[in-house]
Amino acid sequence: MSWEPIGKPKVVKLTKALASRFASMESVPQDRPLNQRRLAIYNQIADQDAFRPVTWADCFCKETQIAYRVNGKHTSTMADRRESLPTMFIILESYEADTLQDVADLYSTFDSRVASRTNSDILRSFCGCVPELAELPHRLCAVAAHGIAYWSHQDQYVSKASPVERAEALIANVDFASWLHRLANYHQDGGRFLLRGPVVGAIYGTYRKSKSASREFWEMVKTGDGRPAKAPDRKLRDFLMLHSVQSGRGAKLARATIPKEFFVKSILAWNAWRRNEPTDLKYYHDAKRKVPVCV
Numbered sequence: 001m002s003w004e005p006i007g008k009p010k011v012v013k014l015t016k017a018l019a020s021r022f023a024s025m026e027s028v029p030q031d032r033p034l035n036q037r038r039l040a041i042y043n044q045i046a047d048q049d050a051f052r053p054v055t056w057a058d059c060f061c062k063e064t065q066i067a068y069r070v071n072g073k074h075t076s077t078m079a080d081r082r083e084s085l086p087t088m089f090i091i092l093e094s095y096e097a098d099t100l101q102d103v104a105d106l107y108s109t110f111d112s113r114v115a116s117r118t119n120s121d122i123l124r125s126f127c128g129c130v131p132e133l134a135e136l137p138h139r140l141c142a143v144a145a146h147g148i149a150y151w152s153h154q155d156q157y158v159s160k161a162s163p164v165e166r167a168e169a170l171i172a173n174v175d176f177a178s179w180l181h182r183l184a185n186y187h188q189d190g191g192r193f194l195l196r197g198p199v200v201g202a203i204y205g206t207y208r209k210s211k212s213a214s215r216e217f218w219e220m221v222k223t224g225d226g227r228p229a230k231a232p233d234r235k236l237r238d239f240l241m242l243h244s245v246q247s248g249r250g251a252k253l254a255r256a257t258i259p260k261e262f263f264v265k266s267i268l269a270w271n272a273w274r275r276n277e278p279t280d281l282k283y284y285h286d287a288k289r290k291v292p293v294c295v
Contacts, residue, residue: 002102003059006094011053014079014088022056022076025069028107029100034077037129037171038164042078045125046086051075057093057110059103068103070095071110119163126167132174136181140195144177145170147200154201154291155260176207183218191222196245198259202266205294217273232279236269239281264291271295 012018045051056072069076071093079085097103120142127133127141145166149157152169161169170177180203184191194203206214220233227234243255245262265281272279274295 002099003095003097003106006060006096009055010092012090012092014085014090016080016085018090019076019079019085022058022069022072023080025058026066027073028068028070028103030104030107031069031073035074035168037168038074039078039081040129041126041167042074043082044129045121046078046082046088048125049087050121050125051086051088053089053091055091055093055110057095057106059095059097059106061097061100061103063099068107070103070107122163123167123170126164126171130171130174132178133170136177140181140184141170141177143195143197143200144173144180146197147180147202147204148173148176150197150201150259150263151204154263173204176204179207179211179215183215183222185222191218193240194218194222196240196259196262198245198263199240199266202263202270202294205267206270209294213274217270221269230278232269232272232277232281235279235281236266239265258285260291261285267292267294 054072054075056076057070058067059070060067072090079088095106097106120138123142123145124138127136127138133141146157148169149161149166153160157166180195180200183203184195194200203214203218206217217233220227220231221237221240224234224237240262243257243262245256245259261283264283268279268281268283271292271294
């Protein structure tokens with residue numbers, strides 16, 4: 001191992017002196033700039049006393065003779081800038097490493113998950129800072145965040161996009177969330193069968209290609225009106241109506257399948273519709289072919 005811990009982690013109550021020390025500590029070279037939006041979100045979480053203990057960590061580098069902060073930048077900066085401190089406990093970890101590269105390796109082991117009560121709390125806190133999102137149903141915001149992450153990372157979205165990163169991606173796509181809400185006709189239950197993470201991922205991909213065409217296509221998928229039974233949008237609608245994502249509400253009344261099949265078939269149907277071509281929506285679970293891109 002290129003780095004090793006110094007002693008055992010300690011749990012201490014947050015103090016102004018501790019926050020100031022970590023906020024002003026030397027950062028590792030590849031550390032990203034402060035995210036002002038994230039600071040605002042953390043302040044709101046602090047106002048609600050919704051933090052669980054957070055981990056702050058430093059590492060002394062023998063090569064440079066400098067102690068670097070490897071975790072806790074945003075939460076320590078938030079606490080340092082506040083006039084009144086939230087009730088908050090800090091898990092302090094200290095390490096030492098031979099080289100700056102070793103410090104960088106340690107830094108990469110920490111993720112950006114905020115230690116608030118649940119993933120749902122994280123999303124609610126982020127959305128509460130954006131009026132357009134605060135007005136939308138929480139379930140709609142959650143599935144929109146899921147879909148955007150699924151578009152980017154597919155089945156690895158959980159490991160590659162933390163709850164904070166998913167919430168930030170949603171905030172960067174407020175227009176899409178509002179558009180999805182109108183498309184699904186949420187309050188009248190007209191298109192709620194579309195609101196599954198991998199399907200919303202495909203919807204997001206088509207939205208990025210063409211908002212107007214995407215609206216037309218998914219409205220036809222939603223309603224099933226005025227199209228031949230073999231049209232791509234009708235075939236996709238039939239598939240979505242008859243299948244569930246492995247488990248969950250409605251799974252006992254439908255045939256279960258994996259999330260990726262929902263995603264791929266949605267894109268296949270869109271591509272065929274755009275090209276005015278027929279499609280069988282064939283998906284092979286064991287196939288190693290690349291996922292199709294939206295045309």
